[in-house]
Amino acid sequence: MSWTDASARNALRRLFDTAIRAADPRAILARHLPEPPKGRVVVVGAGKSAAVMAAAVEDAWPEANLSGLVITRYGHAAQTRRIAVVEASHPVPDAAGEAAARRVLAAVQGLGAEDLVLALISGGGSALMALPAEGLTLADKQAVNRALLASGATINEMNCVRRHLSAIKGGRLAAAAHPARVVTLAVSDVPGDDPAVIASGPTVPDPSTFAEARGIVAHYGIELPPAVAAHLAAAAEETPKPGDPRLARAEFRLIATPQMALEAAAEEARALGLAPLLLGDALEGEAAVAGTLLAGIARSVRAHGHPLGAPAVLLSGGETTVTIRPGVTPGRGGRNTECLLGFTLAAAGMPGAWALMGDTDGIDGSENNAGALAAPETLARAAAAGLDARALLASHNSHALFDRLGDTIVTGPTLTNVNDFRAILIA
Template sequence: MSPQSPAYWSDQQVRQFLHSLFEEAVASVQPSLVLAGMLPEKPKGRCVVVGAGKASAAMAAALENAWPDVPLEGVVVTRDGHAVPTRHITILEASHPVPDARSESAAQAILKAVSGLGPEDMVIALISGGGSSLLVSPVQGVTLEEKQSVNKALLRSGATISEMNAVRRHLSAIKGGKLAQAAYPARVETFVMSDVPGDDPGVIASGPTIFSSATAAEALHIIERYGIELPDSARVALFKEAETEKKRTQARQVNGAVHMIATPLQALKAVAEKAEKAGVASLILGDAIEGESAAAGVVLAGVARSVRQHGLPVAGPVVLLSGGETTVTIRKGEAAGRGGRNTEFLLAAAQALAGEAGIWALAGDSDGIDGTEDAAGAIITPDTLMRGQQAGLSASDFLKGHDSYSYFSATDDLVITGPTMVNVNDIRIIFIQ
């Protein structure tokens, strides 16, 4: 075997390789690359563009470049720092993950943009993850402040993204297909970048143009299951919606179609292809892994050790790839330091690996922001724990305090990319020599 073989790569070579694979995942789903080939026939009437999400501004710019001869108009809202220049489509910014007054203003502007359209007109909806908090129009009786408190409670509850969005839909006057209803009879063509396990377009950004089968009664069950404290107004609104659902007989009217332009699996396949070109085998474990971040770290560390020690389920050198969205649950009485699901996953994995030779991992959110921090994620190496101990750090204490960001900041292992303008959820890459 050649000394240049991945089996003999140095720590620095492995780190560079992992960074290159993460960059490939992000590059493979850029809107400028994936949107143009999926656009429909150009409309006869007006073309109004609306959207919400961390990638929505980049999607709007890609649309303008793909259709330079179409008089586009409309409004898109994205997260602070994620705006890009556009010529015709207005780009707004708002707060994420907790909505603010700008989120409510953006929802009003978007509803106004699609009002009064006719059957010859087209609405292009550009939807990506993060749209739930960026596009906020509380149902009657619920204030923005109350909606903010619901969002904070959901984020701390341990509920999955699908469950959180099920609750959000039924407390919104724009989500769950209500934006599409407002645009009727215009045709609504929805272009979605998936950031959820299963790629259900009705879940992404709480599906503003897609009516969901999830009911208000199910949203109430989620509230009860996780013991989420709701303002009285929100609970009353959910009960009213549940009663309305029982009596609803008239079908909702919507024209149009949904197009999935980028998914987590798409990004993972691009990573696998790049790894194999470098002489490293790949195994995609799944694109929809959920559960507690720390528990997932322990499980995947166990798989990595099996590869290293026994060559099962595959022999090294190899990368184990996975996507999806794990969860960090902050229980009552627990400290909440700085950290996101990817850094918590990695710190738990490092503990489980206990310095096992020949295993490295990078985990990061494809949008460049792990939780609410400025890092996409981090890297662990065979000497992660040793370097931490030398710096006087206790990995166990940082993990218990949900302060994984601070641990990796101290060891200089954070992965910082800045906003990537895409969002296909988390990318986890484990390299085993």
């Protein structure tokens, strides 16, 4: 087919929507449930998908003796009948999340061997279920979270630090539920789908150590509140490690991953007449740099037919980072629009190349858009509107450019989260 601007934009949006549908707990959760136990079922959890996952459990087990509590982000609640839903702050935790985390921990205590704890875990759970370790305060954790988010640390590194500042993460929730059986159903939003990293692994053993957490803090030069520094230095109570008998009856099941979403998008691309190339579900690094690299691959497809010929679409997932340099007051935008602006500048008006980059949870950073779309004319349109694309990228103000051009992608909360989705169409 002959690709026009409208058809290319429509195709990219179809791929994005397909990826999100492939990770929708309402469609996929039921088949991953265990057999109902003889005893009670206590449902707990945290994350951007936690409420809709709880609703899916209620629909699948209409007669089960369910109780419990899940924590989700403000605006991400779903209607439930037997499982309580609490909304809290993300990405910086708040008092609502701390109070709910205490209720979650209390809900799993005092159970017997015939009882089941069903843990519903998804991206965002680490900030939403914030229960400071003994001697620390919520203000301490808020300060560390803000510093981590601005440091350029990867999600794996951030969650290593978080696990060692928590009374519930890093396997501590599952340990508190012993001797009950614990089955975790998880939606992965992290590169590599490591169970210990998804929401900081509240129900799985934690192989990392206090020493590793201190090393991450030192590497990024993060200034810690005195109580946090003292806690990490004392290393008084390590997280439960592999082989801990309290976690012997804990089982972990992934129900949705970035790779699953990319594969669904690839199938849709073939139906649209595009040759898909999956570049990986775990791309990390600086967002703008990643955009530059992706533009280079697109240019090779366009000019040389390598690594595949057009019409094609390059698909990738993972989680890039945005490092705020000292002295820079950041503007508005998230890692996806920053990556897209990096791509746009590097592509420099390349004909026949369109790109969509967005977060599958519907929120890019702290904005109300999932991401944005760029076309061959984006730079020219920005210049005509008086926008300096390079200056906006340098000040981490990518949202201003795409919002002014009307090219942001707004979905609202999708109630799932399998990390970032990037699609580059080369006609």
